[in-house]
Amino acid sequence: MTYPFLKGHGTENDFVLLPDPDGTAHGDLAPDRMAARVQALCDRHAGIGGDGVLRLVRTSAVDPAETGGSDAEWFMDYRNADGSVAEMCGNGTRVFVQYLRESGRDTGDRITIATRAGDKTLTFDGADWTVDLGEATLLGETEVGVGHYTWPAQHVSMGNPHAIAFVDSLDPHGPVGSLLEAPDHDAAVYPEGVNVEFVARVGERHVAMRVHERGVGETRSCGTGAGAVGVAAMIGDGAIAPATYVVDVPGGRLRVTWTTAGRVLLTGPALIVAAGETDL
Ligand SMILES: N[C@@H](CCC[C@H](N)C(=O)O)C(=O)O
Numbered sequence: 001m002t003y004p005f006l007k008g009h010g011t012e013n014d015f016v017l018l019p020d021p022d023g024t025a026h027g028d029l030a031p032d033r034m035a036a037r038v039q040a041l042c043d044r045h046a047g048i049g050g051d052g053v054l055r056l057v058r059t060s061a062v063d064p065a066e067t068g069g070s071d072a073e074w075f076m077d078y079r080n081a082d083g084s085v086a087e088m089c090g091n092g093t094r095v096f097v098q099y100l101r102e103s104g105r106d107t108g109d110r111i112t113i114a115t116r117a118g119d120k121t122l123t124f125d126g127a128d129w130t131v132d133l134g135e136a137t138l139l140g141e142t143e144v145g146v147g148h149y150t151w152p153a154q155h156v157s158m159g160n161p162h163a164i165a166f167v168d169s170l171d172p173h174g175p176v177g178s179l180l181e182a183p184d185h186d187a188a189v190y191p192e193g194v195n196v197e198f199v200a201r202v203g204e205r206h207v208a209m210r211v212h213e214r215g216v217g218e219t220r221s222c223g224t225g226a227g228a229v230g231v232a233a234m235i236g237d238g239a240i241a242p243a244t245y246v247v248d249v250p251g252g253r254l255r256v257t258w259t260t261a262g263r264v265l266l267t268g269p270a271l272i273v274a275a276g277e278t279d280l
Contacts, residue, residue: 001279002277002278002279003018003020003025003026003277003278003279004018004019004275004276004277005017005018005041005048005275005276005277005278006019006099006272006274006275006276007048007049007050007272007273007274007275008054008095008098008099008270008271008272008273009091009095009251009270009271009273010091010092010094010095010221010223010268010269010270010271011091011220011221011223011249011251011252011253011254011268011269012220012221012249012250012251012252013051013089013091013092013219013220013221013222013223013251014049014050014051014220015050015051015052015053015054015089015091015092015095016041016042016048016049016050016052016053016054017053017054017055017056017095017096017099017272018041018053018054018055018056019056019099019103020055020056020057021056021057021058021061022057022058022061023057023058023061023062024061026055034079034083035079035082035083035084036083037280038052038053038079038080038081038082038083039081039082039083040280041053041278041280042081047280048278048280050081051080051081051213051216051219052078052079052080052081052086052089052092052215052216053078053079053081054076054077054078054089054092054095054096054099055076055077055078055079056074056076056077056096056099056100057074057075057077058073058074058075059071059072059073059074059075059114062075062077066116067114068114068116068118068119070114070118070119072112072113072114072119073106073113074096074100074105074106074113074114075113075114075115076089076092076093076096076113076114076115076120078092078115078116080213080214080215080216081215081216081217082215082216083215084214084215085116086116086160086214086215087115087116087117087159087160088115088116088117088120088133088158088159088160088224089115089160089223089224090131090133090158090222090223090224090225090226090227090266091221091222091223091268091270092223093113093115093120093122093129093131093223094122094129094131094223094268094269094270095270095271095272096113097111097113097122097124097129097270098129098270098271098272099272101124102272109123109124110122110123110124115159116159117134117158117159117160118134118159120132120133120134127269128267128268128269128270129267129268129269129270130265130266130267131223131265131266132263132264132265133158133159133223133224133227133263133264133265133266134158134159134263134264135262135263135264136156136157136158136227136228136231136262136264137156137157137158138154138155138156138231138235139155139156139157140154140155141153141154141155142154142155142163142185142186142189142190143185143186144163144165144183144184144185144196145183145184145185146175146176146177146179146183146184147175147177149175149176150184151165151166151167151198152165153165153185153196154228154232154235155189156228156231156232157228158224158225158227158228158264159224160195160214160224161190161192161193161194161195161214162194162195162196162197162224162225162228162229163183163185163190163194163195163196163197164196164197164199164225164228164229164232165196165197165198165199166199166200166201166232166233166236167198167199167200168200169200170198170200170208170209170210176198176210178218179210179212179217179218180217180218182196182212182214183196183212192214193214193215194214195211195212195213195214195222195224195225196211196212197209197210197211197222197225197228197229198210198211199229199232199233201233202246202248205237205239205243205244205245205246206245206246206248207229207230207233207245207246207247207248208247208248208249209225209226209229209247209248209249210249210250211225211249213225219251220249220250220251220252221249221250221251221252221254222249223254223266223268224266226247226249226254226256226266227256227264227266229247229256230245230247230256230257230258230264231256231258231264233245234258239258241258241259241260241262242257242258242259242260243257243258244256244257244258252268252269253268254266254267254268255267255268
């Protein structure tokens with residue numbers, strides 16, 4: 001049996017999109033088989049390839065325990081490439097609404113979708129999407145490590161967990177290395193795993209980052225990570241809200257605004273690049 005898919009990315013954080021409006025296309029799959037399907041779709045050699053899967057399903061077709069009883073029409077069912085379920089995906093939200101727009105399912109410039117981390121509202125300025133990620137929760141200091149190097153890190157939740165370490169250099173030949181393996185972290189602080197961002201200062205209100213994502217590996221971008229990094233950098237600089245920082249990622253450029261109300265806004269592109277049918 002085949003089913004439709006699309007491929008899209010936001011600053012090269014890439015996703016397989018699975019339109020499943022009434023929740024029946026994959027609903028027969030037990031959780032372990034859905035995880036296997038996600039792994040097969042995301043496989044870069046034998047599958048379509050992606051950092052994760054975005055299943056697009058009407059909120060009314062999903063257990064309210066997962067959607068938080070949201071009134072939004074669409075629920076973003078996000079899964080990492082290893083099949084694990086995550087609370088949120090910042091880049092994924094932009095790609096999700098870009099698909100809604102291109103498919104004519106919702107042509108508005110302002111769209112609210114449900115996620116496991118609550119409703120997220122996105123606005124379109126004609127080129128980029130801005131997602132209101134909500135408030136960052138600052139959870140204190142921890143430590144991350146690569147090989148025999150360790151760094152102090154900020155523990156920030158954007159609905160999903162992040163550890164942010166400021167470093168002198170992001171060079172893969174330097175201490176941060178190739179990030180082929182997950183950085184060391186405190187399992188007591190992060191029992192569900194963590195997304196680790198390494199950040200270098202580039203200039204005034206301008207930083208660059210590399211990220212090792214939980215459930216994926218190193219990716220070309222992480223939207224919730226960029227949001228958390230922006231806030232950590234602003235706090236480090238003693239910046240007064242509202243403030244906007246540029247966050248460079250290997251796959252492009254994102255902008256992060258911290259509003260006077262304490263909300264974190266993430267702005268960047270979203271592209272749908274392919275569509276087809278698969279039997280994976
Ligand atoms: N790439 C995403 C984050 C995806 C989820 C993450 N790997 C996790 O497990 O928390 C983003 O753009 O935010």
